[in-house]
Amino acid sequence: MTSTDRQMPELDLDPFSTDFFDDPYPTHERLRDIAPVVWLSKWDVYAIARYKEVHDVLHDHRNFCSSRGAGLTDFAKEKPWRPPSLILEADPPAHTRIRAVFDRILSPAVVRALREKFTRVAEDRTDELLARGSVDAIRDIAEAFPLSVFPEAVGLKKEGREHLLPYAGVVFNAFGPPNQLRQQAIERSAPHQAYVLEQCQRENLSTEGFGACIYSRVESGDIAEAEAPLLVRTLLSAGLDTTVNGLGAALYCLARFPDQWRLLRDDPGRARNAFEEAIRYESPVQTFFRTTTQEVTIGGFKVGAGKKVLMFLGAANRDPRKWEHPDSYDIGRRTSGHVGFGSGIHMCSGQFLARLEGEVMLSTLAKRVRAIEISGEIKRRYNNTLRGLESLPITLKRAS
Numbered sequence: 001m002t003s004t005d006r007q008m009p010e011l012d013l014d015p016f017s018t019d020f021f022d023d024p025y026p027t028h029e030r031l032r033d034i035a036p037v038v039w040l041s042k043w044d045v046y047a048i049a050r051y052k053e054v055h056d057v058l059h060d061h062r063n064f065c066s067s068r069g070a071g072l073t074d075f076a077k078e079k080p081w082r083p084p085s086l087i088l089e090a091d092p093p094a095h096t097r098i099r100a101v102f103d104r105i106l107s108p109a110v111v112r113a114l115r116e117k118f119t120r121v122a123e124d125r126t127d128e129l130l131a132r133g134s135v136d137a138i139r140d141i142a143e144a145f146p147l148s149v150f151p152e153a154v155g156l157k158k159e160g161r162e163h164l165l166p167y168a169g170v171v172f173n174a175f176g177p178p179n180q181l182r183q184q185a186i187e188r189s190a191p192h193q194a195y196v197l198e199q200c201q202r203e204n205l206s207t208e209g210f211g212a213c214i215y216s217r218v219e220s221g222d223i224a225e226a227e228a229p230l231l232v233r234t235l236l237s238a239g240l241d242t243t244v245n246g247l248g249a250a251l252y253c254l255a256r257f258p259d260q261w262r263l264l265r266d267d268p269g270r271a272r273n274a275f276e277e278a279i280r281y282e283s284p285v286q287t288f289f290r291t292t293t294q295e296v297t298i299g300g301f302k303v304g305a306g307k308k309v310l311m312f313l314g315a316a317n318r319d320p321r322k323w324e325h326p327d328s329y330d331i332g333r334r335t336s337g338h339v340g341f342g343s344g345i346h347m348c349s350g351q352f353l354a355r356l357e358g359e360v361m362l363s364t365l366a367k368r369v370r371a372i373e374i375s376g377e378i379k380r381r382y383n384n385t386l387r388g389l390e391s392l393p394i395t396l397k398r399a400s
């Protein structure tokens with residue numbers, strides 16, 4: 001009997017339940033240890049939790065496509081809840097052309113020019129927080145900072161911005177199975193969808209900013225007129241809640257592990273890696289799906305054509321086969337290779353912007369704040385894809 005004839009192990013656990021979200025780590029370990037791929041009967045998906053196989057799948061877009069959806073819904077069988085993304089939910093060659101345009105809009109050079117502006121905002125925010133002393137690290141930092149720099153950088157008008165996080169909440173819940181989180185989010189999404197659709201139009205975007213930049217590519221002939229609003233939609237879908245949860249992850253880590261906060265205070269130049277390590281450690285985007293385009297073999301197990309493969313980015317980022325002391329938050333760690341931003345052709349296009357936001361906010365805090373102490377009840381926020389907190393009450397002490 002060859003390895004490809006081995007019976008696929010199956011489990012009936014639900015990785016989209018609140019019990020799982022409360023503590024996914026024992027289940028991540030179980031999934032990694034049982035086999036390279038495990039069939040989850042509850043949703044008929046093939047789960048991959050080891051680093052190697054997650055990495056391999058991310059780098060094999062021919063066998064594991066995105067055009068049938070990066071969530072559980074198979075677009076070949078079911079209508080997506082909104083028109084597919086031109087970038088996330090696409091394969092080469094269509095993806096390649098759009099992605100090249102998008103990458104130039106969010107290039108390191110473009111992002112670099114935002115540093116001074118972002119730093120001033122972070123400094124003002126920090127002084128305001130210190131004046132109050134007791135704050136909520138999620139609402140007052142992780143949400144407030146990205147909300148005060150990102151919509152501005154896109155070129156959105158002031159009114160209606162309160163729809164942005166709820167809209168992204170729907171997007172990331174919608175990748176999950178048809179559970180209450182997904183169904184309720186979609187049921188309540190109409191006003192958020194209406195807002196986003198409207199803001200994606202050229203006339204509602206300022207003449208500077210990422211939005212106008214996308215429309216300028218219509219002029220240069222790189223994209224069609226009809227593609228521009230959908231690319232702005234990608235910015236609004238993927239550009240805010242992700243960085244909110246990334247920054248939230250970093251603050252949660254630094255509040256829980258004071259030795260690491262001390263290291264960061266000793267050298268605020270470590271802020272960028274402290275942020276990166278938080279992305280590995282908490283993996284704000286926990287999962288994505290692919291669809292098999294033909295029968296494939298994963299770690300010696302056969303998976304049929306047209307099957308949904310569920311990649312546990314968060315489990316891969318803590319796989320002891322890949323990482324030393326994977327369950328330690330270590331701001332000095334060599335984080336390269338983590339899959340918190342994905343990997344391969346779909347790897348996060350906004351990663352440079354995300355890192356700038358994370359680095360600037362964390363280094364500013366490290367320079368001005370002596371201590372961060374958890375001062376109240378920590379509440380988790382439940383989402384089918386995003387991992388993060390609803391509330392993290394902290395007290396901040398000023399550095400003398």
Ligand code: OVV
Nearest residue numbers: 085087088233234237238
């Ligand atoms: C990576 C990502 C997440 C959510 C939405 C999109 C992309 C999009 O392209 O709309």
